[in-house]
Amino acid sequence: MTLPAANTLASTLDVRDAVKSYGEVKALQGVSMSIAPGQFMALLGPNGAGKSTLFQLLSGLFVPDGGAIRVCGEDFLGKPTVGLAKIGVVFQQPTLDLDLSVTGNMRFHAALHGLGRAGRERIAPLLAQVGLAGSEDKVCRTLSGGNRRKVELARALLHKPALLLMDEATVGLDPQSRTALMALVKGLCRDQGLSVLWATHLVNEAETADRVYVLHRGRKLTEGTPAEVTAASGCSTLEEAFLKMTVPPPGSTGGGKPEEKPV
Ligand SMILES: Nc1ncnc2c1ncn2[C@@H]1O[C@H](COP(=O)(O)OP(=O)(O)O)[C@@H](O)[C@H]1O
Ligand SMILES: [Mg+2]
Incomplete structure (x- = not known):
């Protein structure tokens, strides 16, 4: 597919219509996202939303079935080694020796x-x-x-790296360590212009992000500042908004295509 020409150099990350299936499982169904320099983007979604799959595409572990990815304006899929040199990753599963x-x-x-x-x-x-x-x-x-x-x-x-990917990096940490790790990363955004994609299923971690991207069943439900996402859903807190978007109403089977709610 054609890569977007305009506005790409202003973005550290630009994903367009990324699609990835594992056999019958459609893990990502056309995900698009941009992250600006110095921006802290929370990727908020329940378990199984497709967060780690997106990270696997962005760290070159899998190639998407469709779509395009630019890192610092460069075609990532065409030149993955160039892109990977600009990406730092903390995976969901600890990987220290x-x-x-x-x-x-x-x-x-x-x-x-x-x-x-x-x-x-x-x-x-x-x-x-x-x-x-x-x-x-x-x-x-x-x-x-x-x-x-x-x-x-x-x-x-x-x-x-220009882009840091953190995949549920606070799982298993006590509240103090969790807060300290987030503060550390936010300081890097502010002081060094690092762009961050912070995957989490915890709403309180998304509340202080520059932007929140809500992913559910491989699709974007909404994106915006925490205040915009909350207001657009007619709720008074981000937690309520997230539950309203992702928890099926009583009696529903929970299936079907999620509603698109652009902010
Ligand atoms: N290696 C894999 N093989 C088959 N299915 C997978 C694999 N990895 C993830 N999935 C499935 O893809 C969907 C998205 O998973 P994942 O990206 O891990 O979500 P999240 O990180 O948001 O919990 C889930 O339905 C999951 O079961
Ligand atoms: Mg995951």
């Missing part, structure tokens, strides 16, 4: 990206930035869940 030290995990990632000495020299400052100064030599197995996620965050930033 728990028997390696914090620095060992970081060095392995630096080598994978071919970062050389300059990359290795970024390890200590990045660990300090995420609050892990003094933990460089600790074996990851000995860290708390929150600190393990911070190592994954620092690792995802090592090659200086």
Whole structure:
């Protein structure tokens, strides 16, 4: 399909009509999304909405059945290695080697990206930035869940991505660690112009995002600022709006095509 010509360079990420099925399961049914530099976008959807599938397309693990993806204005599907150099990912499932030290995990990632000495020299400052100064030599197995996620965050930033993908990164963390991780990432958007796609099924994590993109059964239900999404649904809170959009009314089978509600 034709890639959009206008407005792409203003976007760190531009997805158009992405489609992906696993056999009979239509995980994404024509998803379009743009993220501007420095924007924190919450991808809010219940389990099974298609969030991780979108992340798998954006991290090059799967190729979409249809659609187009641009990263920093470049055709991602045509030149995935160029795009991947601009993307940092924290996957839903933890991926640290728990028997390696914090620095060992970081060095392995630096080598994978071919970062050389300059990359290795970024390890200590990045660990300090995420609050892990003094933990460089600790074996990851000995860290708390929150600190393990911070190592994954620092690792995802090592090659200086323009776009950070965080897939349900706070699952299993206590409320303090959850809040700290979000604050850290929002600071990176504000101070360094990092663009973030933050997948979550937790409405309170979406409440403070710049924009919220509600995904349900592989389709966009609505998108806008948290206030816009709330107002457009006629509700007084984002939580109510999300439930109204995604929970089938009593007596319904829960099937059918979700209603489009552009903001
Ligand atoms: N590897 C896979 N094989 C088959 N079905 C899958 C696979 N991964 C995901 N799915 C299905 O695709 C849909 C979307 O899943 P997923 O992208 O993991 O959603 P989310 O991350 O929002 O929970 C679900 O119906 C899920 O069961
Ligand atoms: Mg998921």
